[in-house]
Amino acid sequence: MNKIILAIETSCDETSVAIIKGNELLANVVYSQIAEHQVNGGVMPELASRLHVEKITIVLEEALKAAKVNLPEIDAFAFTAGPGLIGCLHIGTLCAKTLALQYGKPLIPVNHIAGHIYANQIDDEIIFPALALVVSGGHTEIVYMRNHLDFNVIGMTLDDAVGEAYDKVARILNLPYPGGPVVDKLARQGNNIYNFPIPKVSGDYNFSFSGVKTAVLNLVNKLKMKLEPFSIDDICASFQATAVDILTNKIAKALEKYEVKQLLLAGGVAANSLLREKMKEISHNYKVEILIPPLKYCTDNAAMIASASRFLYDRKSFCKFDYKINPQLSL
Ligand code: KG4
Ligand code: ZN
Numbered sequence: 001m002n003k004i005i006l007a008i009e010t011s012c013d014e015t016s017v018a019i020i021k022g023n024e025l026l027a028n029v030v031y032s033q034i035a036e037h038q039v040n041g042g043v044m045p046e047l048a049s050r051l052h053v054e055k056i057t058i059v060l061e062e063a064l065k066a067a068k069v070n071l072p073e074i075d076a077f078a079f080t081a082g083p084g085l086i087g088c089l090h091i092g093t094l095c096a097k098t099l100a101l102q103y104g105k106p107l108i109p110v111n112h113i114a115g116h117i118y119a120n121q122i123d124d125e126i127i128f129p130a131l132a133l134v135v136s137g138g139h140t141e142i143v144y145m146r147n148h149l150d151f152n153v154i155g156m157t158l159d160d161a162v163g164e165a166y167d168k169v170a171r172i173l174n175l176p177y178p179g180g181p182v183v184d185k186l187a188r189q190g191n192n193i194y195n196f197p198i199p200k201v202s203g204d205y206n207f208s209f210s211g212v213k214t215a216v217l218n219l220v221n222k223l224k225m226k227l228e229p230f231s232i233d234d235i236c237a238s239f240q241a242t243a244v245d246i247l248t249n250k251i252a253k254a255l256e257k258y259e260v261k262q263l264l265l266a267g268g269v270a271a272n273s274l275l276r277e278k279m280k281e282i283s284h285n286y287k288v289e290i291l292i293p294p295l296k297y298c299t300d301n302a303a304m305i306a307s308a309s310r311f312l313y314d315r316k317s318f319c320k321f322d323y324k325i326n327p328q329l330s331l
Pocket of ligand 2: 112137267299
């Protein structure tokens with residue numbers, strides 16, 4: 001079906017609107033608030049909501065212009081319904097509800113994590129069964145999928161998400177927010193010379209990242225106290241090697257049990273250079289095809305929400321106008 005769907009993403013610090021026609025992405029406009037949040041060293045929810053209010057109509061107009069589509073031509077309006085920051089989610093939801101009401105079209109609530117997984121469906125085709133590694137600022141999960149929209153979470157973090165650990169390590173090292181891209185860049189210049197522990201966690205496919213973050217903090221404190229010179233690049237390289245090991249060990253273990261046709265990488269941390277490399281190695285070793293979204297679809301964007309919404313539209317997974325967003329929405 002060549003339906004035209006307009007999707008809105010405002011769950012955290014990106015205001016984004018995308019328009020999709022069938023499987024063809026017509027526009028994906030993203031306004032990132034990173035610069036505004038950098039002065040505070042992280043996302044301030046109240047400021048994020050206000051910036052979404054300021055930017056949403058501008059981003060909407062830009063997307064319509066880029067797609068060469070008029071609002072009455074849109075067949076459905078999709079929005080991120082959670083998980084995310086409550087005030088931020090409200091802005092995109094309100095915008096989608098207003099448009100759907102005005103033009104008498106269906107409303108499609110989309111799970112943000114499902115969106116990250118469906119970033120793999122923008123330029124490629126997901127083939128089932130598939131195993132997805134979701135790695136973002138708020139989530140770290142392994143998801144087994146037998147079919148479209150059939151999500152079985154088989155493993156998750158028991159404490160920090162991997163992106164959160166990256167951001168916290170960056171803070172320990174006085175690096176700017178968001179920490180992931182900076183730590184990744186410095187890690188490429190450094191050497192993996194510090195041994196951080198790989199945690200033992202309950203459950204076959206669960207993760208833990210707070211131990212490695214604390215190990216980085218303890219190491220930095222110790223080196224500073226001893227007045228020993230140290231290279232931030234080496235600490236980044238050692239942390240990155242451990243974080244990626246934690247992730248890939250569990251994915252390899254899951255591939256031993258779950259016979260899948262595809263491995264999918266999803267979420268902001270999917271932009272990580274070492275993780276992309278190691279996941280390709282694993283897919284090669286296990287002879288499983290791998291999909292990794294292009295960098296622009298790894299961090300938050302509405303194209304991934306539009307991509308998931310196509311399949312929800314086919315199932316008529318529509319909601320009413322009194323639909324309530326859920327900041328803790330799970331898959
Ligand atoms: O998916 P996302 O844009 O937002 C959430 O839904 O959380 O992910 C943001 C997270 C941040 O923690 C950021 O530091 C991390 O993704 N990130 C990275 C990289 N690029 C972004 N982490 C590691 N390496 C990167 N290259
Ligand atoms: Zn996200």
